[in-house]
Amino acid sequence: MLDRRHFYINGRWINPLEPNDLEVINPATEKSIAVISMGTAADIDLAVAAAKQAFAAYSRTSVEERLALLEKLRAVYKRRYHEMAHTIMLELGAPITMSTEQQADVGVGHLQGFIDALKRLTSRETLPNGDILRREPIGVCGLITPWNWPINQIALKVIPALATGCTCVLKPSEVTPLNALLYAQMIDEAGFPAGTFNLVNGDGLECGSALSRHKDIDMMSFTGSTRAGIAVSKEAAETVKRVTLELGGKSPNLVFADADLEERVAGSVNDCFNNSGQSCDAPTRLLVERQVYDKVVEIAERVGSTVLVGNPEQEGAHIGPLVSHVQFGRVQALIEAGIAEGARLLVGGPGKPDGFETGYFVRPTIFADVNNSMRIAREEVFGPVLAIIAFDTEEEAIAIANDTPYGLAAYVQTGDPARAERVAASLRAGMVHINGSPHRYGSPFGGYKQSGNGREGGLFGLEDFLEIKTVHVPLQS
Incomplete structure (x- = not known):
């Protein structure tokens, strides 16, 4: 059984502040395949502090610097692609063919979609009235992802956060955490600065709520049930942080x-x-x-x-x-x-x-x-x-x-x-498929009504992690 009881905080693999083991179950065999640690609000505090400290320098990096890091991540992911597919097969139960062709593929596809979008993103422009419009990273982002398409949702949140100059704390599903831990290894290998990406395992009641309520989290991005999305929104409202949600459906x-x-x-x-x-x-x-x-x-x-x-x-x-x-x-x-x-x-x-x-x-x-x-x-x-x-x-x-x-x-x-x-x-509905047309990388993913708000993927996914600043300048006479 794999020992995966460490968290990734401030560029290092560290022990949880309090031991609290949880076994990861292979749904095809009902047997344990790994043990992880379940974090606490105190672990979240450490991760948020690291992300906050890293934001000061990382938010000032150039688009070219961030593109270089994303391209390194792409190379690492491709090299470890089949490791990702095998991991998802074990913890989710997705058949290996489907896991290879679909589940793991999104980690490359979404990354390329964001790289292409970042190259098109305009961070500074002059409005018709002469004012200057700036797009700037929103800050420290709390990311909560589900178990059903695990690396899909991790990629749709982590990549745009890092691409726009934000820093982040990821709480993946405790049901399928192994792919997230593997992704953290890839981010570390790609050379992202310490503190820009942090990972704490745990449940929604303890760690998820600690993220949503945290005064130093500037944005929450959540994917999961509509019930849980409502809870995230209520908790985040106390500090008036931005919340994006991708929730349920009955298509x-x-x-x-x-x-x-x-x-x-x-x-x-x-x-x-x-x-x-x-x-x-x-x-x-x-x-x-x-x-x-x-x-x-x-x-x-x-x-x-x-x-x-x-x-x-x-x-x-x-x-x-x-x-x-x-x-x-x-x-x-x-x-x-x-x-x-x-x-x-x-x-x-x-x-x-x-x-x-x-x-x-x-x-x-x-x-x-x-x-x-x-x-x-x-x-x-x-x-x-x-x-x-x-x-x-x-x-x-x-x-x-x-x-x-x-x-x-x-x-x-x-x-x-x-x-x-x-x-x-x-x-x-936020997306309509005609005669079997698939969802394509780079197009916005998200829904109307109780299916959530905000969009993930491509240029629209980057914009969710950006603030708009208007600079009023003297006009030439």
């Missing part, structure tokens, strides 16, 4: 009769089940035009019944387990709720797949004849569970799609480009 996927049904329904099922359904932007509500409803249900059932569950260590397109016993229980409860509320079970259902008595594996599940008032249509399941809902008109489809407290992503499947653009404009 609608609108399938119109003129779509390529075989291709797009199959793609939609697989997109929903990707990462074992543990994605905040997963297309979990399949809204289907009634005239093709039976056909879509038949395709979804056929495709869903072929989705394989397998050992994460084996190559292939199968899905792995859920991340934890807690998450397994939540998903099972919502599958039971779907059955109790009268949805028609097409594929899967409660319990574990045959042959997977050990591990937090679930059966890929599809419900038909769902209405938008059912729990499986309202709540974020965060597992491989798809709900199919019928609609009659374009207007009704949009109304059902928008009838949710969330607004992270939406999906549209149609053969009519004009309809695609018209519907996309009417959907209350």
